[in-house]
Amino acid sequence: MQEITTKEGFVPNIVAFCCNWCSYAGADLAGSSRLSYPANVKIIRVPCSCRVNPMFVLKAFQRGADGVIICGCHPGDCHYVTGNYYTRRRMAMLFSFLDYLGIERDRTRLEWVSAAEGAKFSAVMNDFVAKVTALGENKKLSDLRVKEGE
């Protein structure tokens, strides 16, 4: 695993919330299948994607994340039957709202990755990190005023 770094030395920081039952196992499978994904991705295991309070996403950005991705079981496959349906509504509204405030829409993402989709996990993470790297540093939701003063 290698971190993606741009020529200017920008190392994107990605937070990935992965549900315990599907996506976390998917990440595991990616690893045991020797499929790589960038080391910029920091995985946080949650019991279900619906455990992700929208505030977690905001807090991650506030503390310096450049992109936040939430991964859960495919709709209909939730370990708790309906959790990911709620996630879908919540995140759809949150992402659209962040877009309304002028936050780049490629910084947020919701993906369904099952425990059998190691290859998808790796592909999704590679793609997401590439997009966030292209966007550059998250200046809008982190300690904006301090950075501007520099």
Added chain:
Amino acid sequence: MKEVESKMLERAKVLLESGEVARVIGWRKGAFCHDPEPASFESVDELKDFVYDYFCGANLSKYLIAESKKEGKTAVFLKPCDTYSFNQLVKEHRINREKIHVIAVECMAKLDIGKIKAKGLSAVTGVEVDGEQVKVQTLYGEAVLSKTEIVLAKCATCNKTHQVKDEEIVLHERPVRDVNRFAEVEALEQMTAEERFKFWREQLSKCIRCNACRNVCPACSCIKCVFDNPQSGVAAKANDDKFEEQLFHIIRAYHVAGRCTDCGECSRVCPQGIPLHLLNRKFIKDIDETYGEFQAGESAEGKTPLTEYRESDLEPKDVLKEGK
């Protein structure tokens, strides 16, 4: 409005004298003609300060959370927009409906003293409204203004009707407004992401974190609030080194999403004049467009859009695709 006021006063007297209610929630005269304040009247004596005029914009429904816990019944005067908040609070089990007597009162749109002052008038001593014309009396003379220019932002696009009433005091029919309440939101959506960010940064950086919007909001009825927790990371004073205002307002808007009745109190009380209702309206618009039309507070029963789901719901990326 004077007629309505005297009818209300009369009714409040009867209710208090007969002992049918223990208190009446209404508006009391302030220091000036333009700052009446919400008040609880417990005796006929106290009613001498009762007032209902064009500056009574305050939504009284939130006060009922505390009042409905007290001994005896409480009568309250609710304008059309307030009744939505009332329903929403009943739905969330914050108000004990049985202990409240709702008197629906007419509202012919309320005036914004800020907008009157912005017209260059100071020391306002009174207003006389005649249809679309408002005669403003000041210590320095009189001026005539157009009503549409000086109504509260929340009244400018309001077509709400009473959703709850035990009795009503409505003497005049209010004309239906032909305005799109999402026009400002749509204008923002048409901008580029950079322009939107600039707009919101300018607006939100005015925030002094006085918490007035939170305290007045009928949907913000949590007893313990995340912003009061110093560990939350969003509770510091305004001149912290974090860009907290933005987070504060995102979190607040999200927390009331699907429950906000668009009563517009947040923008009315903001001492910095931030158009906070545009944040809530974005959520209302998104919910309407994505999950079907929904007006919070229309009913005191049923689920809200963010507490239910459909298997056919759109993915976040498809919701976004439709925007700019």
